[in-house]
Amino acid sequence: MAIAEEIPRRDETGVSVVVRFCGDSGDGVQLAGNRFTFDAVRAGNDVATFPEFPAEIRAPAGSTAGVSAFQVQFGDHRVYTHGDEADVLVAMNPAALTTNLAHLKAGGILIADTGAFGRKALAQAGYRDNPLDDFDPHRARLVGVDMTAMVLEALGGFDMKRREALKSRNFFALGVVYWMFGRGEDEMLQWIGKKFARSDTVRQANTAAFKTGMAWAETTELMAFERPVADTVAAGERTITGNEALSLGLMAAAALADLELVVGCYPITPASDILHYLSNERDNGVVAIQAEDEIAAIGMALGASYGGAIGVTATSGPGMALKSETLGLAVSLELPLVVVDVQRAGPSTGMPTRAEQADANIALAGRSGEAPVPVVAARSPADCFHAAIAAARIAVEHMTPVVLLSDAALANSAEPWSTPELADIAPIRVPRARAPAGGAKWLPYARDARLVRSWAVPGTPGLQHRIGGLEKLDGTGEISYDGANHERMTDLRERKVAVIGERLDDAIEVYGELSGRLLMVSWGGTYGAVRQAVCDARQLGHAVSHLHLRWLNPMDDSIGDIARGFDRVLVAELNRGQVLERLRARFLVDARGLSMMAGRPFGRRELHNAIVKALNS
Amino acid sequence: MAIAEEIPRRDETGVSVVVRFCGDSGDGVQLAGNRFTFDAVRAGNDVATFPEFPAEIRAPAGSTAGVSAFQVQFGDHRVYTHGDEADVLVAMNPAALTTNLAHLKAGGILIADTGAFGRKALAQAGYRDNPLDDFDPHRARLVGVDMTAMVLEALGGFDMKRREALKSRNFFALGVVYWMFGRGEDEMLQWIGKKFARSDTVRQANTAAFKTGMAWAETTELMAFERPVADTVAAGERTITGNEALSLGLMAAAALADLELVVGCYPITPASDILHYLSNERDNGVVAIQAEDEIAAIGMALGASYGGAIGVTATSGPGMALKSETLGLAVSLELPLVVVDVQRAGPSTGMPTRAEQADANIALAGRSGEAPVPVVAARSPADCFHAAIAAARIAVEHMTPVVLLSDAALANSAEPWSTPELADIAPIRVPRARAPAGGAKWLPYARDARLVRSWAVPGTPGLQHRIGGLEKLDGTGEISYDGANHERMTDLRERKVAVIGERLDDAIEVYGELSGRLLMVSWGGTYGAVRQAVCDARQLGHAVSHLHLRWLNPMDDSIGDIARGFDRVLVAELNRGQVLERLRARFLVDARGLSMMAGRPFGRRELHNAIVKALNS
Amino acid sequence: MNNPGTELAATERTLSRKDYQTDNDVRWCPGCGDYAILAQFHKMLAAIGARKEEHVIVSGIGCSSRFPYYVDCYGLHGIHGRAPAIATGLKVANPDLTVWVVTGDGDGLSIGASHLLHALRRNVDIKVLLFNNRIYGLTKGQFSPTSPRGLPTRSSPAGNTDDPVRPLDFAVTAGASFVARAIDTDTTRLQDIFIAAASHRGSVFVEILQNCPIFLDGVFDALRDERGRVDLVDGEPMEFAGKVLGRNERGRLESFDTGHHRALIHDVTDRDTARQLAAIDDSSGLPFPFGILYREERAAQHEAVAGKGRLDIPGMQRRLSASSRVRRQTP
């Protein structure tokens, strides 16, 4: 396992801005946010986004339960998080304002559709009086604009019902924000043209609303914002969410291995989109099946792997629990299998749309008996692509199930994305069984130097064999109740996973020096926030480094060596110390946990405060 | 949590003998072993037994796969294990001899039915020549007796087929062994009379065979064994196996709580007997349902708990995996529930009849999200009774699911048993919800000082409420997606389990001094062997103590304090260090693991060697 | 709502349907068929004069499964597919309760199919209301086991490739002792069925066709037309839109002119005919039956498995002593 000591780069300071759109689920704030983000990327910025959807069921229009929000941070340097607080908050109705005002920085800009603050809407949001009426200028600069009226007026000539016309309000808002940040009008108009090609009315309405918004911003001399400019950061060609990147990564892995990709899934928030994406890829050879439940889904994936494909199943916490028994079988059979867990807040049904990292336990230890499984975690939306390839690579090359952890925040957040070159990625070697020379007997549980058995796919003449979940004799795979053999097989299964560590170049990444006062440890989706906070602290001259764990299992001894080089070690995770526990047990270092269980990623300031506290303690 | 420093007692040395019966599954060796054990208990000895059944499916008669064995150690002092090696081995056929000879102590006594060593039988056992023919007298003293012929002759007068008559061979063997150890003939004859009351022929045949065996032993002047005599050890009224004691314990708990006992089970080795025992207790008010699978079984148990009963489900590894999701729901609902896991060797189907302790992981950490659950482990067959009461007590008094761990060895082994006095056991307090005074609103998630919510059983007027697996608002229990509330609820669920530690008097038990050179740590079924080995070592003057953990969760800080008092800490468990990992993580002590994964309990000598090695290292 | 003071008083007087509502905001989408079902449920409780504390609603996960939060009786919102098992345990532990299970086509027939099958077979005295919208609502529009073949959804962009489950057929085959169908908007029939279900002793299965305006709007429109449906009334001919269902010479169901000698008179105790009615599906070309298809009296499971007496300390002490006296052989 190699340790990469990353040299802190110049590109980590600069200008960045956070914009947050909020409104009713029907107001199109997700579309507005995504579009704005996209043009920021095209302008050469780095971005990080965070969408917040209402809880599962559609709440009544105008209610606080129905509020949807989208936050994006963009900048001319590396942007690691979606930002703690918004510089600009766009609120489409009172319910959105009341639930989102706390996200606006003191002294920021609040753009609100004053036309949406009617009596009924105010009451629905729980306001007695209109909060815009005597808005405290110290709290924020209020930019009130009657989008409703202006849009209705601009669209007066179209043959549209009021309700439909009002659906273009988000484009008015975009017009305002585009003007503020000097984003190109032409690109937007082109895109509207393509996106709404099917309906003349809608296309023209959105175009008109957007232009009206821009014009209004210009005429009212709305202050233009200090505009982040693209710097050395290579921005992407587009943005990508974690679930999409993960899906593409699985497909890329199949291509790199020259194997079929078979996906068995049962829908569950926030993993369902992986099923949706892959169901669309039938023309590209993907077989995606919606199973009757999670147990069937992993069963199908395992059956597919047995049949010579890369079997994949994707789920979230409750589904992960259901897959435990079959995952144990996969360990015993030693077949490749990728189990994706897009973590959400638990226990039980918990908060299905919210992010958490509390499935490390179940991924590492949630099986009966000794059933070791490699576990890898993606660290950012775009990284889901690479993490998926890594998971599939280890699964296939080492004939083992692998758990790939993502989370609700990574799943839906977006990052810039440029087309990866598959030629730059090492192909995945498939340990196919071959009939041994000289008429010798092929043994299903004979192993190579890395303790990997070979894969005899049904259909291959001459290699017929039987495998199963009962303990098997080392080598032949026959059923065995022999105690010494069980001891040996347990040991083999353990070492087989342990040796994978020797080849994981990406397992540990240290940012900063290899010793110092404080080591911040992250894994999975806490990467960005921790990196940002460590950057900040280093700029203030603190001797803080950052260790990111890509693999939760196997863990290399060098992690202990690194940790021992610091006065203090702080493990930041969205749980109560699950990976912390492993680090302490393994390396006997007195690492401490920085735990948060609020259903959302860490904020930059929270981490900064924790770092300062740890340094002063 | 109290620490009991146990004063080593005088009763831990003395005479003990190990007898092992082995034969074909049809030869009745389990019956012979149990009967012999029973009369040892009646004679005032302490005993520990270990039955070994063939793998699940009935193998052909006479094959090695079909061999069944029963080992018992009995003595005039505390007997902690069934013994490493047998002093006397009774072999009913060649297959039994070949698979069991290794269990006979060098210089021990081998009693074999020479009449069963015919050509065909020898071949089936893989013998070319008859091993009795020139048996090495240094290996053991061979007592060859043609039981087959003698039984056929003795039973010549009865109207029986040869095959049936031969079924009495085990009573011949018992006759021999009873004579050797001076056990009473009358008791046996009485028992035969009762047991086979329904068939005159069988009763008379067994009586005749037994008497013939005794007479033969006497006439051949077979050396009588130095006979262990009952000492201060209060022996039992009978013997009891772990599964039976566990079943009775659950019933006793229901009585102590004055609640109904509802058991939902799906059959699985080695837990099925709990379902069998409890299915027989309908007249005593027990409701036992065989569910369609393990998920339904725990669902039924949880539904019963919701309905005001003590809901129980019992299973083994693969079933435990399936129960994970519902166990998470129980954590979220905060309802009492007892989940019994009779551990067997894994992973996956593994070795279903063999013992292991590798489900500590899944019990402690096998759920999605943060879902803490108290875990208690029984330490001996009779202790299963008390452990079951402890599990149910904590479940009910603290409104939480509890996992109770047993294992395949405890389940089927037997120990002396005397009727417990329920009056000596504290009743279980039920935290029933009461309508608050003064018309105040009853809140389903309001808590008492121990953080326990109250139990409003459907049917109670005025306390209607809704609960579910979504995150709930502290107090009211309403659905909540609030981050701060989730943090609080997570914390409450964690502390709620942690505070249980304050009242567990039996959580930690230290035998020997509180500091020294070596601390041996055990949990669950490794208790007996570790205690025995520590006894042995202490008698040799070593500064070794023994810490037994009854509860794997919560774990008290005092465990760390104790561990730090020793130069070395060795945790003996039948897994690869699952509890070891928790101890290291929690207390940062450099404890080491003594792991065995051979599908059987530790032997006295293995442990002794490990102790010596640890002391010398 | 949960104020015990007022509650106790309330049960003394006659309650109206409003009394069975909870404070919780109902969070289904505007226009969702679930609202109409909920209203009839409240109404039924009032109609039968239900004591709030005696009713419990157990559900799984899905839009439909939010139901318990909206009825002021006891309620448990469980996990996906497992409500029948939880309800079984509840009923045997506490047989005096009236236990309802609310489930969806995914919850009940996909992940929970086995539990539902076995609960119906065992004749557990629970009343299963399956809201069939032929789609996964809560997870936003994947196909369900009852989705029409060919339906494009988020997880079947090229069209669902599976043949749908027929819920009534499933239930009759499984052995439910009360099988009925209603549709969200048909308030009278829904009400009648709910009232009949409430008093049935044994496993009740009611399929309620429920429109999901968001993900599969209008899928039942044809069944709202009198030509698409036959309303079953015990003892009456199976008439619909001027026609009548009958059995042809090959033993199959067919439509005949009213008054035809082959016309069938509905008999709720006739299991064979119920099986044939339950098998009618999209492809049969026959009207869908509504109302109570089948009803049978048979020992309910909680009666069959009930323990005798309660375990108390003296009883258990006797049990323990007896077991030692008998000195039973361990097996």
Next chain:
Amino acid sequence: MNNPGTELAATERTLSRKDYQTDNDVRWCPGCGDYAILAQFHKMLAAIGARKEEHVIVSGIGCSSRFPYYVDCYGLHGIHGRAPAIATGLKVANPDLTVWVVTGDGDGLSIGASHLLHALRRNVDIKVLLFNNRIYGLTKGQFSPTSPRGLPTRSSPAGNTDDPVRPLDFAVTAGASFVARAIDTDTTRLQDIFIAAASHRGSVFVEILQNCPIFLDGVFDALRDERGRVDLVDGEPMEFAGKVLGRNERGRLESFDTGHHRALIHDVTDRDTARQLAAIDDSSGLPFPFGILYREERAAQHEAVAGKGRLDIPGMQRRLSASSRVRRQTP
């Protein structure tokens, strides 16, 4: 057995049933019905000239599920109840294989009922052989979902309180496209059904009544008698013991004298009649049907879901570039 050298040569010559046996000791109890079934399976493989590598047997857990260890083709002994799911994945990944599932009455109808239901419904091209001994064999004698009502077992000392599942009824209702029944000792019929099953394209369900001499000896004895069984032959009347099955005026099955005009001619494509035949159970007073009850041609699932083409590096590179070009909006 697994010596690839000799194996390859062997597939060139005609194989006998012995060639399909493995080295493993068969570990069923003496007299177990599984032996006879195994023998017929070996024989069928020889009869159809099966290439060993093209057949795979997937099983769950149970005595019956040890089957794969005794047949020299590919085999996977899985976990309890999940074989249909594993077999589904196998078949879609590798459609050229002939995939058999061996399961028991507990494995297939208790813990695995939902998977079986959905696999049959989707018409997955797998051949399910359910060994029904009406008991749990491997776990030593608890009742199963097909155990007779009232049966005392280790987990039902006072008698089983549940009504049994009718496996054929379950399968037809679920949508299996090939449904048959045989009994362990009826070698000819078993052989015929196996051969027919091997070539069917779609979901096959064969219930094989299997005697367990240890835990429920003789439970099928009445069905070995000609009065207890009707052997179905396509195109022939449903004759048994001098009588014939027919449909009475109420549309129900009944026994008539041979030659009666109500006598039914067996038509394997007649689903309605198959449903009626499948419903015959302990309490019907009619003979149990044996042979192929129903058979239908319908698109098999692996064809419906098959991916087009294979993902290779150039193809995937194109796919990735296209996705960036299109600059799709994230949803």
